[in-house]
Amino acid sequence: MSLKIAFYRTFQFVFNYGARVLPWKKAIPIIGDGSIRRIPEFLKRENAIHPMVVTDPGLMKAGVAGMVLSILDEADINYELFDQVEPNPSTDTVDAIQRLYLEKKCDSLVAIGGGSAMDAAKAAGARVTFPNKTVGQMGGLLKVWKKIPPFFAVPTTSGTGSETTIAALVTDSKTHHKYAIMDLHLIPKYAFLDPDLTKGLPPFITGSTGMDALTHAVEAYLCWTYNTKESKAFALDAVKLIFENLDKAYEDGSDIDARLNMMIASYKAGFAFTRAGVGNIHAIAHTLGGLYNTPHGLANAVIMPIVLEDYGNKATGKLAIMAETAGLGDRDGTTSKDSELAKSFIQNIKDMNKRMDIPASFDFIKDEDIPQMISWALKEANPIYPVPVIYDKNRAAMVIEKVRGEL
Secondary structure (H helix, E strand, O other): OOOOHHHHHHHHHHHHHHHHHOOOOOEEEEEEHHHHHHHHHHHHHOOOEEEEEEHHHHHHHOOHHHHHHHHHHOOOOOEEEEEEOOOOOOOEEEEEEHHHHHHOOOEEEEEEOOOHHHHHHHHHHHOOOOOOOHHHHOEEEEOOOOOOOOOEEEEOOOOOOOOOOEEEEEEEEOOOOOEEEOHHHHOOOOOOOOOOHHOOOHHHHHHHHHHHHHHHHHHHHHHOOOOOOHHHHHHHHHHHHHHHHHHHHHHOOHHHHHHHHHHHHHHHHHHHHHOOOOOOHHHHEEEEEEEEOOOOOHHHHHHHHHHHHHHHHHHHHHHHHHHHHHHOOOOOOOHHHHHHHHHHHHHHHHHHOOOOOOOOOOOOOHHHHHHOOOOOOOOHHHHOOOOOOOOHHHHHHHHHHHOOOOO
């Protein structure tokens, strides 16, 4: 073991004990068809009378955001609206939300959307709390320190888990570097899991966001040290729900039971990775979002089976447990059976991707961008992510070549 790897593992070991004394919490889930009608009730509980609503143009055009806005209108709630969040939200967008929030003297945040709207709103909330700090200065772990305004998460996809996570991902408008702000104060107060909001999702978005949730569950379960009994149970619950419901939701957008189960899976996977961490899949995926604006769920879906295969026997046992949970076979305690189940689990991920028209690789990755991707990915992953295999530059380069279909 190199000195660098020894340092990373020591850091993770020490951080594990420090993390266990932190005030972890979950977003309070309000679950079920029609649950968004309770938003005014919970705003009142938090004495929030002038919320800032954050969403994106697509949800405004589709009328999905309007479903929530009409409920606020009926309740005579005076809100401000920012509806220009882009995919992979930028620091410019976060700054614009913060300025409007302060100018209009808002007192809370209601984020309607997928990860982009929620991440932008979380980062803006952090900037409201620390108006003199940039997003870049808050990037990394535990750099927010104070409560952000009361946060009400209204997910419209079943994948990001942002409705219950510590993370906000924001892309620097100038450098295209994707910052991950990670702090317990970013965990929303409430998460409204209303499957009615997801019924109109196009199949491709249903598929790619569902695979995003699966990536969260898989990477959380593979983390070697931060996991707790609860986070492992949530990760396995999410794996089971996704294998049972993602195809149904993809094939029939009106299947309300499948939609609800996917929202619960996303929530559970989000909690699992918030507590346990993610890994090299996410670290590489974030570079694609920053450089090429690749949707995060799509990037994770493509990268996941490649990285899992690369981990080899370092992940076999845990992959076998997830395969058994997913209903792919029963373990018998032998190494050969575990290896067989692990391979089956990875192959089933590939098969799901194929069924949902998700590509096997990204041929748009440019030669000249690979050194930057390696640098960003290694800086994000090390030393904080307790991955089965710690990547160095050569290993990261090899995996990225596979991601772009070159190996």
